[in-house]
Amino acid sequence: MLVEFFQQIFNGLVTGSIYTLIALGLTIIFGILGIAHFAHGSVAMSGGYLAYFLMKLLGLPLLPAAVLAMAAGAALGALLERVAYRPVRDAPPINAFIVALGLTLIIEKLNLLLFGFNQIIIPNDFSGIVQIGQLAMPTLRLFVLASSVVLVVMLTWIIQKTWMGMAIRAVAQNRSAAVLMGINVNKVSMFVFALSSALGVAAGILIGALFAIAPGVSEGLVIKGFAVLILGGLGSIPGAIVGGIVLGLSEAFSSSLISSGYKDVISFLLMIAVLIIRPEGLMRKTGKS
């Protein structure tokens, strides 16, 4: 029983870390620009595909391929902001919503055309299992967990310790005041999209290594990402971290204690409960961004 408990904690943490990575990308865009970037999952998948083909065609190891794919993802994110979202920034929110839906369809189709319909697994060298009694921890899962922690720390450092991070926080708190203080909002929003997309690509690569990249996978991820956003608090980085882990653990334990058939139902009931009891989310302070 105790073994099962710790095994489910481990399962939940790994799943939750992936939800966190997806949600972080969504939350910095939503928190700063107020855009529900539905195409985030498709961008993440594109990056995963790109890393796979860099490894396959150029023979690159996982890490350099991942760095290149993240750079390409950042460029794609910046391009999307400039070409698709900026023109509708001052329009009614429905315009950005429609742009986001359109981008999702376009990127999904492009992924299918460029990379095919078969699921793709990103090759890696993690095939071992760390066994503590009956507690089984595949090294690949440990790698995903560790990578997620590193990425979260890096993001936090960028947001908290760099000049651009300070500008991002300023725009999030009060865009007009930030403009008056000389912050170039266009640059900030382009940087935010680049950062978010690079993070999404990293998530795509980890998902591709641990599970698979395939048509249709991104939809479910984005839904879970938004669930985490609501759970943790819209636009809150600590909220995305806590929300992701809470969602991962709740899925693991609802499978274990009740039934896997109700896994998603229970997770979303939890989300509704949080919305009722604490509408601002688990980690977001009322009245502040």
Next chain:
Amino acid sequence: MKFALVAAATLMTAMMATHTEAAEKTLKIGYSDALTGAGAVYGIPQKQAVELAIGQINAAGGVKVGKDDYKLELVVYDDKGDSTEASNVARKLIDRDGVKYLMGYCCSATGGAVASFIGREDVIMLVGTAGARAITAAGNPNVFRTRPPGDYTGAAAGRFIYQQGYKRLGVLTTRDVALFTQYRDAMLDAYKKAGGTVVAVETFGGQDRDMSAQLTKIRSLKPDALFISGYVEQAAFAHRQARELGINVPRFGFSGGSAEQFLRVISSKQMDGAWDLLAVEFNADILGPKAKAYDALYRKTYKAPPTPNSAYAYDQVWVLKHALEKAGTVDDLETVEKALHQLPIPQEALLKYIPIDGKMFDAKGQAYISNGAFKWVDGKWVYQQELPSDAAAYSKYLQSVKN
């Protein structure tokens, strides 16, 4: 001179008449399938198989209907594996494109949705891979399917697992695809009737690839054997994660995935000893020279191996060709329907169909193939034995149900 003119005119008239009598026409066939989204992995190979068959038929002169030769032409739409989209596509094909023959449908959701209203339409629907029982159980006279329903195979699988000596079974299956849920329910029923105990029935959803939570629970209940079923993209992960969690009991399953599809996810060593209990779908090693030729042509054309499900739709094209030739009409659908119901198994069919009263399809338009047990040995599925299953008895049962 006058005679020469008359002779020339007569000759031209005769030539024109001959030309009219043996005109080469085109018969449009509506094709609806999952060409994007999660179902594309089944829909695209199925479409490619249909295109191969049409290419072969057209190259050999087309379909001879009465005095006319018809070249077949596909009108293709992507239904994304979505039931609403498939219903819209069907309407578009019937109302706008004016087709009288519908093909495709790799997914139970889409095939089931269209079959639910197609009985009222003036078309003939030829279903490939979609396995939900209701597609043919509904009893529409204009629906014909080559794949047997999931529960036809599931019952045979349940008896087989028990006969192997495993008394406590843990089950992990997909929860939202009728083919798999109907198979599972029939398997569980037969297994329990034989005397087995089911320790847990866990499920996963459409795009899940992490089943470690469900498998952790099953592991704690200490089953003698594990049963995993679902589309290969997910089933392969369930097999891998079971091994990673140290579940070393024998694994049975139902997915129909090829060795190539499994090996993208899981190592051959991790798959060793696993069973796949399914209708004997396309397999070049056991289906003879026709299958080998198809396998070679498919690989040459599409630079990839054919998937096991692709043959269902390939065979449907030949079914249609022979039925049209027998009926002698493409417009009188009642006559074509009768021809389909009376059709013997076409000689070009790749799969080994079990005739019902000497015919390809039973009274509800359902075809049957045998069920088999495949075991993973040295990197591939190896046919072990037939699973005893009574197609005639199942057909009788199918006549008695509506969904």
